[in-house]
Structures are given as C-alpha cells and as structure tokens.
Amino acid sequence: MKKEILLLKGNEALAYAAVRCGCDAYFGYPITPQSEVLETFAELQPWKTTGMVVLQAESEVASINMLYGAGGCGKKVMTSSASVGIALMQEGISYMAGAEVPCLIVNVQRGGPGLGTIQPSQSDYNQATRGGGNGDYEMIVLAPNSVQEMADFVDLGFELAFRYRTPVMMLADGVIGQMMEKVVLQPQKERMSDEEIAKRYPWATTGCKNRKPNVITSVELVPEIMEKHNLHLQAKYREIEENEVRYELSGSDNPVLGIVAFGSAARISQKVVDLAKAEGIEVQLLRPITLWPFPKKQILEMASKVKGILTVEINAGQMVYDVRYTVEGRVPVEHYGRLGGIVPSPSEILEKLKTML
Structure with a gap:
C-alpha cells in the first residue's frame, strides 16, 4: 500500500x-x-x-x-x-x-x-x-x-x-x-x-520452546534486588534524557520575549508571534515536542536572549513550574491560560505578553 x-x-x-x-x-x-x-x-x-x-x-x-x-x-x-x-x-x-x-x-x-x-x-x-x-x-x-x-x-x-x-x-x-x-x-x-518477536525481543513471554521461560513482573520482595532494578531504570531514564529530547523553534532569532507552549496552545501562540511582530515586538516560540524528556538546554538558551518568558497552557499553570525550575531565576517566567474548556485567543495572549516588556 x-x-x-x-x-x-x-x-x-x-x-x-x-x-x-x-x-x-x-x-x-x-x-x-x-x-x-x-x-x-x-x-x-x-x-x-x-x-x-x-x-x-x-x-x-x-x-x-x-x-x-x-x-x-x-x-x-x-x-x-x-x-x-x-x-x-x-x-x-x-x-x-x-x-x-x-x-x-x-x-x-x-x-x-x-x-x-x-x-x-x-x-x-x-x-x-x-x-x-x-x-x-x-x-x-x-x-x-x-x-x-x-x-x-x-x-x-x-x-x-x-x-x-x-x-x-x-x-x-x-x-x-x-x-x-x-x-x-x-x-x-x-x-x-x-x-x-521471540527472536528480536528475548525478554518477551512468547513461550519457552528452545529457550528459558520468561516471567514479566513489577514486584520484587528482596530490597537489594529491587534497588538494583530501580537503579537500572534510573540509568535508562538518564539515557532517554540525553538522546530523545524533541522540540521546535520558530519566530525571531533575536527575541525580546519568549513563549513556551505545547500542543494546541503552541498553534495559537504561533499566531501571537506574528501579531507581536506586526507591532514591532520580536518574540521566539519554543514548542516542546517531548514533554518528558523536557527541553531544558533549549529553554536555558532562550532565557539567555530574552527579558522574560511566557508559558501558554490551557490550564491553571503546570508546565510553567518546569520552565521556572529550568531557568533558575535568570529571567521572569509568567503563565497565561484559560480554564473550563475555554481556549485562549491570540489577542488576549498578546496583551499578557505586552505586560512583560
């Protein structure tokens, strides 16, 4: 096909x-x-x-x-x-x-x-x-x-x-x-x-013909064994953080302000970037594609260029805490969002953005 x-x-x-x-x-x-x-x-x-x-x-x-x-x-x-x-x-x-x-x-x-x-x-x-x-x-x-x-x-x-x-x-x-x-x-x-599957994934429980039987479980009653398994998981998560961060940058290369938004909020924020540019305000938009692992290095780089960062989320403010933790006070980080199923408009986000100048 x-x-x-x-x-x-x-x-x-x-x-x-x-x-x-x-x-x-x-x-x-x-x-x-x-x-x-x-x-x-x-x-x-x-x-x-x-x-x-x-x-x-x-x-x-x-x-x-x-x-x-x-x-x-x-x-x-x-x-x-x-x-x-x-x-x-x-x-x-x-x-x-x-x-x-x-x-x-x-x-x-x-x-x-x-x-x-x-x-x-x-x-x-x-x-x-x-x-x-x-x-x-x-x-x-x-x-x-x-x-x-x-x-x-x-x-x-x-x-x-x-x-x-x-x-x-x-x-x-x-x-x-x-x-x-x-x-x-x-x-x-x-x-x-x-x-x-049996050949490619030796961990899978595909029967024990010509191989050791596998039992997949998330429980282990021996503390030392469970700790070893947890350390293995943590090492895997650090590998993912190192190799699988995905993001998208758009807008100005010389921004005065930055926006961090994901999903549909990022689509709306793209229009905000255009509206801001029409009023002479240079804005850069960073869209995290992976929310975990989070694009910390890229947000830090944005923070080194701008006067402030606005997170746009259709919630009361959740990702904003990850952005604040990442920038460690280098620049102010504020949030704009709507609740109850209301989707924010580009014009109201722009007005919030202007208050950060």
Whole structure:
C-alpha cells in the first residue's frame, strides 16, 4: 500500500496510523473527546486485513491490564482515553513501567478536576510528566500539535517504546483530536510474527520452546534486588534524557520575549508571534515536542536572549513550574491560560505578553 492523503480528524488519523504501522492490538473504552478512535477502528475493521485485534474493554482499568498482558508478549499494543480514563489507568501504567513493558497510551485531554467537562484542556500535564502512578518511574510523553503529528507519533511512539522498553504517552487534547486536516498516511507495515518477536525481543513471554521461560513482573520482595532494578531504570531514564529530547523553534532569532507552549496552545501562540511582530515586538516560540524528556538546554538558551518568558497552557499553570525550575531565576517566567474548556485567543495572549516588556 502506497502513501495516501486523506482529510481526517486527529482521532481518526490516530486509528488509521495504528493500522498502517502494524499495531497488533488496541484495547480501549469510549470517552469524549476521543470516542472516534474506537469508532474508526470499527469502520476500518483491521482484523480482516492485518489481523489486528480491536476490543472495547469493559473499563479503562481492564484496557490497561490487557496492554500489560499483550505488551509483555512483545506485541505492539495501544490504548486511548481522555483525562479521567487515563487517571484510572495509572496503577497499570506504573506496573508496566516497573516491568519494562512497551506500549502506547494516547490521552486526548478534557477539562477537570474530576469528571469536569468534555471541552479541551491541557490540565493532564502533571499527570503525564510526573507519573500519576506510584514509584520512581518516568514515561516518554509526546505532544502533537497537528493531525499529521497525531498520525506520525503513533509510529514514533512505538519505536521509542520498544527501543527503551517503556510506556510512551501521546498527550493530545480535544482541539487536536477533533480538528480536521490533510494527513499523509505512510505505507502499510507488516505485523511481526510470533517467531520474529521471540527472536528480536528475548525478554518477551512468547513461550519457552528452545529457550528459558520468561516471567514479566513489577514486584520484587528482596530490597537489594529491587534497588538494583530501580537503579537500572534510573540509568535508562538518564539515557532517554540525553538522546530523545524533541522540540521546535520558530519566530525571531533575536527575541525580546519568549513563549513556551505545547500542543494546541503552541498553534495559537504561533499566531501571537506574528501579531507581536506586526507591532514591532520580536518574540521566539519554543514548542516542546517531548514533554518528558523536557527541553531544558533549549529553554536555558532562550532565557539567555530574552527579558522574560511566557508559558501558554490551557490550564491553571503546570508546565510553567518546569520552565521556572529550568531557568533558575535568570529571567521572569509568567503563565497565561484559560480554564473550563475555554481556549485562549491570540489577542488576549498578546496583551499578557505586552505586560512583560
């Protein structure tokens, strides 16, 4: 199958890309604003074309534990949900991080706390980057800001998940999930056979024919052994921090002010950069593509050029603390955001930016 160009919603692109990249299984539960993911799988019926398993689980808790089992067998597995559903998965995510089971988890965020609203938000930043489950674990977090990236980050997410044997989260939001754009879909990849999986992934529980049996677990009752395993995980996380930081810079090369924003807030902030330039204010925009690992070196470089940095987030201010921690007081760092599902406009962000001059 060749590359194909379609007009799709972000949620639809996610499902199309999963099939194209050779995903083995999707386990999920419908919840606004990402219900189209499961609906699109039902329309595509990949079980007839690639053999991919698509299952509507009885709950989000069931979904993440199905990922744990299938992912432990070396399969490419994914789930998607929205905010409150991801909150229910936190125990399973922690288990998978401890057991080093790769998977892709997609969060199309909505507002909270609690059940909150079905409108878009970016208020799960802390849940994703701090690890909402228990223990000293990290998780790679990719933040798409277009429908194309919703598709592209599926393949990238699986690549990173298997390279480092870790859960990977795609942190989108209701704006990106529901908006429609032109998408270039990649050619179809073949799913790996059980024999290929057993050969490529010696850690996977693929049966013990001609090899030692594997048992994947996140529990160890001997403190010294558990500490050794945790130190191994921490070393892996430092390797990821060194090699997998992704970001995008745009706007002025000689900025007076800087903006740091991710996802749909970065799309809005791009317009702010243009409006500011029209008024003679040079602004640079840094978009973290990986929220973890966080682009600390690049933000420090921005801080060396500007009078101040504004974080734009559709929340009460979460990433702003990481930016402040990174710049260590070198320049003022302020936040602008809206709550309750309200998306900030470029004009109101520009007015906030002007107060920092």
